[in-house]
Amino acid sequence: MASQDDTLDFLSDLVAKARAAGADAADAVFVEGASVSHARRLGKLEKLERSEGQDLGLRVLVGQRQAIVSSSDRSPRAIAELVARAVAMARVAPPDPHAGLADPADIAREIPDLDLLDPVEPSAEALVERARAAEDAAMAVKGITNSEGAEAGWSRSRVALVATNGFAATYARSHHSVSASVIAGTGTAMQRDYDYATVAHAADLEDPAAIGRRAAERTLARLDPRKIETCKLPIVFDNRVSASFVGHLASAANGAAVARGTSFLKDSMGKAVMAPGVTIVDDPFRPRGLGSKPVDGEGIAPRRREVVANGVLSTWFLDLRAARQLKLRSTGHASRGTTSPPSPSPTNLHMLPGSISREAMIRDVRRGLYVNEFIGMGVNGVTGDYSRGASGFWIEDGALAYPVSEITVAGNLKDMFLALAPADDLVFRNATNAPTLRIDGMTIAGL
Numbered sequence: 001m002a003s004q005d006d007t008l009d010f011l012s013d014l015v016a017k018a019r020a021a022g023a024d025a026a027d028a029v030f031v032e033g034a035s036v037s038h039a040r041r042l043g044k045l046e047k048l049e050r051s052e053g054q055d056l057g058l059r060v061l062v063g064q065r066q067a068i069v070s071s072s073d074r075s076p077r078a079i080a081e082l083v084a085r086a087v088a089m090a091r092v093a094p095p096d097p098h099a100g101l102a103d104p105a106d107i108a109r110e111i112p113d114l115d116l117l118d119p120v121e122p123s124a125e126a127l128v129e130r131a132r133a134a135e136d137a138a139m140a141v142k143g144i145t146n147s148e149g150a151e152a153g154w155s156r157s158r159v160a161l162v163a164t165n166g167f168a169a170t171y172a173r174s175h176h177s178v179s180a181s182v183i184a185g186t187g188t189a190m191q192r193d194y195d196y197a198t199v200a201h202a203a204d205l206e207d208p209a210a211i212g213r214r215a216a217e218r219t220l221a222r223l224d225p226r227k228i229e230t231c232k233l234p235i236v237f238d239n240r241v242s243a244s245f246v247g248h249l250a251s252a253a254n255g256a257a258v259a260r261g262t263s264f265l266k267d268s269m270g271k272a273v274m275a276p277g278v279t280i281v282d283d284p285f286r287p288r289g290l291g292s293k294p295v296d297g298e299g300i301a302p303r304r305r306e307v308v309a310n311g312v313l314s315t316w317f318l319d320l321r322a323a324r325q326l327k328l329r330s331t332g333h334a335s336r337g338t339t340s341p342p343s344p345s346p347t348n349l350h351m352l353p354g355s356i357s358r359e360a361m362i363r364d365v366r367r368g369l370y371v372n373e374f375i376g377m378g379v380n381g382v383t384g385d386y387s388r389g390a391s392g393f394w395i396e397d398g399a400l401a402y403p404v405s406e407i408t409v410a411g412n413l414k415d416m417f418l419a420l421a422p423a424d425d426l427v428f429r430n431a432t433n434a435p436t437l438r439i440d441g442m443t444i445a446g447l
Contacts, residue, residue, distance in 0.1 A: 004160070004170050011162035014058060014079065018164075021087045023060035025101050025164045029297070029338055031055050033157035038127040040135060041149035048124060057338025060086045064095040070338040098324040099341070101298070106330070107167040108301035111294045115287045116173035117156070118201040127152040130208045134180040137212035143220045148181035148192060150212065167299030174200055175290070178208045180215040185223050191403075193218035193373075197429065200288040218372075221393075225405035228394060228446040234365050235409060235442050236395065238372035239358075239425055242351075242434040246280060248413055249273075250346045250432070251381055253307060253315070255322030255333075264384035264414060265313065273313045274417045277354070280308040282317075284332070284347035291348040291431030295332075298342050302332030307349070311418075317344040351434040354422035358436045361423045363398035369444055370395055371409065384413035408445040416442065 011028045018026035032054035039047040057070040060083075067089035071082050135150035153176070160170035179196035195215040197206045237245070249265075257263040265273060274280075284293050284302040296302050298320050305315050316326070319334035319342045334342035362370065375389030387410040393400040416439050423436035 007158075007160045007170060008162060008168050010074070011160055012168060014083070015162055015164050017079070017083045018058060018060045018087065021083050023062055023087050023090065025061045027059050027101060027161065027163035027167075029057045029336060030160045031157065031338055033155060035153065035155035036122070036124065036127060037151060037153040038124065038131050039149055039151040040128070040131050042139075042147050043132075043135070045128075046149060048128070055338045056082075057336075058082055058086050059341065060090045061099060061101070062087065062090040064097055064099060065090050065093040066096060066099045066341070067093050068339065068341060096321075098321045100320065100324075101163050101165045102167070102300055102320060102330070104165045107163075107165060107299040108169070108295045110301075111169045111171060112285060114285060114289070114292045114294055116171065116200055116289075116292055118174040118176070118203075120202065121156065122154050122176070122202060127154060130178050134178055134208040134212035134215075135182075137209035138180050138182045138216040141213060141216035141220070143184050143223075144182050144216045145186060145190075146183040148183060148194075150180040151178070152208070153177045161295075161297065161299060163299055165299070169295055169299070171294055176200075176202045176205050178205065178211055180212045182212075182216055182219050184216075184219045189224070191219055191222040191225070193222055198290060200290065204288065222391070222403045222405075225391065225403040226394070227406055228369075228404050228444065230443070230445050232441065232443050234368035234438060234440045235444065236361055236365065236368065236370045237437045237439065238370065238392070239423075239427060239434060239436045240372055241374050242437040243430060243432045244374065245413075245416070245420065245437065246349055246351050246434045247432050248379060248386075249280060249308065249417065250317065250349055252384070252413070253313065253317055255316040255318040255326060255328075255344050257381065258316055259322050259325035262382050264382060268313050269316070271313060272311045272418070273414070274308050274311045275420055276311045278308060278311050278420065278422065279306055279352045280349065281305070281352060282307050282333075282346050282349045286348045286428075289348040289428070289431070291346065293347055296330075297334040297336035298330065300330050300332045300334065302347060305331065307346075317346055319344040346432065348428075349432045350426065350428065351422055353424040353426040353435045356421075356423055358423045358425045361421075361436060361438050362395060362400065365395045365438075366397060368395040369393075369404070369407070369409070370400055379413070386411050386413050386416065404446075406446070409442050410445060411439075411442040
């Protein structure tokens with residue numbers, strides 16, 4: 001990777017060239033990265049790959065018209081063509097009254113260190129050993145009959161942003177991951193399940209063997225599933241899948257969707273959208289967080305926010321364009337790549353845990369369903385209608401009784417949000433997380 005100073009100097013020169021070519025304002029983003037991945041199945045190497053790449057995006061504004069051009073070629077001739085093409089495109093683009101860079105008074109002045117980059121790149125041998133340990137541990141569990149494979153990976157990326165409003169910054173991050181997926185049973189009675197872990201630093205990575213054993217145990221628990229009759233009973237959602245509900249809330253609270261009028265929460269600001277006591281936090285500054293970022297894609301400093309506070313919706317996710325449409329201020333949630341304009345998205349989003357344990361939550365259900373996997377997607381962001389294929393376990397007299405499959409759970413997210421209750425088992429395994437959740441009143445479609 002080029003040095004940080006060299007990259008920022010290059011981007012500063014690029015936006016200066018855009019101004020000289022006729023742009024009223026410009027910003028440039030540069031993304032470079034490297035990754036290594038290893039996959040094995042039944043003890044044999046299936047993949048060992050390394051990739052490296054870099055990409056450059058230039059956005060120019062001529063009045064209220066903007067254009068974006070990207071390239072992976074940094075040669076002087078390619079840069080000259082990039083600038084000329086971007087300015088020419090902006091001059092004929094339709095006007096957008098909401099487009100524009102941040103006011104210089106609003107840009108971030110400090111870039112906090114969130115410890116997102118592990119400075120040590122693992123060797124190929126280390127990744128091979130992680131995948132081997134995960135698969136061997138899974139296959140050693142009695143009853144496991146086959147493997148879909150295990151994989152270990154590492155990646156490092158750096159993003160740099162420079163704009164004519166005076167903003168210039170760069171930061172880097174890394175990821176280490178391990179996953180395993182295995183099969184139990186034979187013929188038409190086969191079942192599969194998986195487990196995985198992703199962290200910023202290798203020191204935080206769980207023992208790959210433990211990941212493999214958990215994948216095996218989950219697979220064995222799914223054997224001999226039954227079908228159930230259609231009913232309307234309480235559903236408990238495992239914390240492996242419950243984060244999806246927080247994701248649906250984020251999509252509905254996205255300022256771009258609200259400005260278009262295409263969100264079922266568009267009229268809900270300041271109103272109760274979840275049960276009392278439920279709080280959802282977006283925290284861009286969580287050290288080593290998978291969604292952490294010290295600055296947003298438009299150079300604005302983000303901050304920790306309670307998106308839902310005690311059940312009440314308190315903010316949208318806003319970039320500059322959405323904020324201007326709604327006559328508000330950016331919340332520092334702009335994300336961007338090199339080929340498209342910024343758009344709002346969350347950072348580290350999570351629902352705070354409740355006070356009841358997962359086990360106590362299940363014990364409180366006389367008859368119901370425990371869901372630990374979703375299949376497909378059926379969510380209407382305009383109406384909130386919700387329907388997804390699922391599998392899991394039947395709950396009888398407060399205990400998991402037997403596995404079930406070929407079911408659909410359905411409801412409306414507006415009603416579901418108001419009815420959900422969190423357990424106390426929040427685990428940070430992704431950028432969006434939630435504890436185990438209980439929701440009453442949903443329809444379970446079976447036979």
